[in-house]
Amino acid sequence: MRTTTMATIQSTKKLIALAACALAAAVIGCSNELTSNSAPVELVVTNTQNVQQLDLAANDDPDCDESVGTINMQVVPKSSSVGGTFNSVRITRYRVSYQRTDGGRLVPAPFVRSVDTLIASGASGSLTEFVILESDAVNQAPFAALLPQNGGRDPDTGRPLVKMDVIVEIFGETLGGENVYDATRFPLDFCFNCGGCA
Numbered sequence: 622m623r624t625t626t627m628a629t630i631q632s633t634k635k636l637i638a639l640a641a642c643a644l645a646a647a648v649i650g651c652s653n654e655l656t657s658n659s660a661p662v663e664l665v666v667t668n669t670q671n672v673q674q675l676d677l678a679a680n681d682d683p684d685c686d687e688s689v690g691t692i693n694m695q696v697v698p699k700s701s702s703v704g705g706t707f708n709s710v711r712i713t714r715y716r717v718s719y720q721r722t723d724g725g726r727l728v729p730a731p732f733v734r735s736v737d738t739l740i741a742s743g744a745s746g747s748l749t750e751f752v753i754l755e756s757d758a759v760n761q762a763p764f765a766a767l768l769p770q771n772g773g774r775d776p777d778t779g780r781p782l783v784k785m786d787v788i789v790e791i792f793g794e795t796l797g798g799e800n801v802y803d804a805t806r807f808p809l810d811f812c813f814n815c816g817g818c819a
Contacts, residue, residue, distance in 0.1 A: 660799035662708050662742050665695045666791045668805045674782075677759045677767060678814040689807055692748040692789060696740045696801075707797035708742040716790040717753055722808065723784035725777035727763035729754065738793075753787045753807065767813040782812040 670690040696710045718731035732755055740746040758764055763783050766776055775783050790804040 660795055660801050661699055661797075662710060662795060662801065663697045663699060664710060664791065664793060664801035664803045665697055666789075666803035666805045667693045667695075668789075668807060669693065670807055672809070674810040674812065674815065676812060676815050677764055688749055688751075689753055689787075689809070692751060692791065692805060693745065694738075694740060694747065694791060694803075695745040696742050698742050707795060709796050710740050710742075710793045710801055711796065712736055712738040712740065712746070712748075712791060712793040714792050715748070715751060716792070718788045718790070720786045720788060721777075721784070722786055723775075723778050723780065725763060725775055725783060725785075727777060728785060729758050729761060729764070740793075748791075751789065753789070753809075764811060764813075767811070769813070773813065782810050782815065784808075784810050 668690050672689050675689070692715075694712065696708075698708065714733055714735050716731060716733045719728035721728055732752075734752055736748065736751075738746050738748070759768075763775055763777070765771055767773060767781065767783065774781055785808075787807040787809055788804055789807070790802065792800070792802050794800050
């Protein structure tokens with residue numbers, strides 16, 4: 622009777638081990654399916670940054686007329702046989718979110734803006750007119766604390782500026798209906814009446 626019980630326990634352990642292996646293989650396979658892009662082209666997004674520090678106060682300095690930077694977008698075919706009109710990419714929107722890099726916790730609310738740009742397969746395009754802060758952001762956390770009437774310092778860090786990455790995610794789809802996506806970051810210091818560009 623004891624031998625039968627030991628054999629049953631060993632068989633059960635083998636079945637559990639096989640089930641665990643099968644589950645792991647399924648998870649890995651599903652994970653690859655979810656993260657791989659089935660589109661025949663890749664959207665590659667980078668940026669050229671013009672400004673490192675943004676002054677939240679009004680600024681009339683003519684040297685500060687340039688934008689934060691340019692978002693560069695390239696549609697890269699996954700193989701040399703990919704081409705044609707259906708593999709052109711229409712950029713439809715971008716999403717802006719924030720990540721503190723100074724140890725602070727508060728960030729502005731993310732937002733989405735629509736755009737309409739068509740980029741052929743193998744070609745590139747750019748966005749120079751894009752919004753990184755909504756118009757009322759200076760009166761909301763974390764920037765409101767930097768205003769002189771509110772103490773001029775970030776409550777999380779005690780510093781007169783807020784350091785964060787502005788993350789711009791670009792969304793589009795091929796004319797054949799396949800979704801494409803990529804993102805880029807602008808590391809910026811935000812301050813009030815500090816001589817930076819507005």
